[in-house]
Amino acid sequence: MIKVLDLNFQETGQTIASFLIETSIGPILIESGPYSSFENLKQKIGENGYSIEDVQHVLITHIHLDHAGAAWALAQHGAKIYLHPFGEKHMADPTRLWNSAKLIYGDDMERLWGDMQAIDQENLEIVSHGERLIFGDVEITGWHTPGHAKHHIAWQLNDVLFSGDVAGVKINDGPVVPPCPPPDIDLEAWEESLTLIKGLDLKRIYLTHFGIIENIVDHLAELEHNLSGWSMWIKDKFELNRDVESLVPEFQAFTTAQMKDQGLDDHTIRQYEIANPSWMSVVGLMRYWKIKKEKG
Numbered sequence: 001m002i003k004v005l006d007l008n009f010q011e012t013g014q015t016i017a018s019f020l021i022e023t024s025i026g027p028i029l030i031e032s033g034p035y036s037s038f039e040n041l042k043q044k045i046g047e048n049g050y051s052i053e054d055v056q057h058v059l060i061t062h063i064h065l066d067h068a069g070a071a072w073a074l075a076q077h078g079a080k081i082y083l084h085p086f087g088e089k090h091m092a093d094p095t096r097l098w099n100s101a102k103l104i105y106g107d108d109m110e111r112l113w114g115d116m117q118a119i120d121q122e123n124l125e126i127v128s129h130g131e132r133l134i135f136g137d138v139e140i141t142g143w144h145t146p147g148h149a150k151h152h153i154a155w156q157l158n159d160v161l162f163s164g165d166v167a168g169v170k171i172n173d174g175p176v177v178p179p180c181p182p183p184d185i186d187l188e189a190w191e192e193s194l195t196l197i198k199g200l201d202l203k204r205i206y207l208t209h210f211g212i213i214e215n216i217v218d219h220l221a222e223l224e225h226n227l228s229g230w231s232m233w234i235k236d237k238f239e240l241n242r243d244v245e246s247l248v249p250e251f252q253a254f255t256t257a258q259m260k261d262q263g264l265d266d267h268t269i270r271q272y273e274i275a276n277p278s279w280m281s282v283v284g285l286m287r288y289w290k291i292k293k294e295k296g
């Protein structure tokens with residue numbers, strides 16, 4: 001049994017999810033969410049009849065703060081945290097991760113993300129590509145799926161995939177959009193990860209932002225279309241040597257117009273902006289094109 005826990009991030013529903021899976025050895029979690037919504041996570045776990053101490057296994061899709069920011073607090077209750085090898089040192093010592101986020105968010109850091117503390121090495125479990133984990137009667141396979149982040153894993157449980165950010169963001173029947181934050185965006189790697197996902201014979205994808213997707217073929221096609229649309233939009237501006245600051249409002253207007261065309265209301269557009277701030281995608285895609293140019 002899989003439960004979608006709405007973490008009500010920034011007092012806004014359907015922006016960040018965590019997933020509770022009931023197994024014969026107790027509940028396990030996919031995604032911890034950020035520490036700023038840890039109280040909500042505890043409450044949602046409680047509503048499902050469990051305490052935080054019952055959660056002894058937490059699988060994170062990647063170490064971005066909206067997915068893994070509260071993992072340390074679960075580890076303090078004894079949970080093992082399962083993650084990509086590239087995420088390990090940042091979870092064992094989050095100083096660099098926190099400081100680089102602080103460069104971006106400044107004084108807003110605590111309000112957005114709460115806190116982050118080190119996780120003991122013995123609580124960190126590195127998962128290799130294609131590795132199968134057994135939790136009582138439940139088997140979960142970890143697929144290394146870079147493109148959005150180098151340290152990304154999509155977790156497969158039978159015909160269900162928990163896709164983190166690699167299968168995009170979709171809220172309230174809105175468009176499927178690609179979150180493109182710095183510093184790891186790699187369009188070629190992302191495309192390879194989507195090819196892997198298409199080969200998995202899935203019936204459902206669970207998006208962290210936000211919810212259950214059943215029409216997988218159309219969903220992934222729309223993601224590819226919009227990833228290409230966004231990246232080419234930014235590429236044009238990159239070639240004109242535009243600066244990031246002046247581009248952000250233009251890009252925001254471009255994506256807002258796309259959503260209004262689909263008939264989305266202002267609340268849903270705001271949910272998208274909270275789950276996937278458009279300025280981050282400007283920074284991430286500008287960086288991608290810059291690196292690509294430098295490589296020749």
Ligand SMILES: [Zn+2]
Nearest residue numbers: 062064149165
């Ligand atoms: Zn992310």
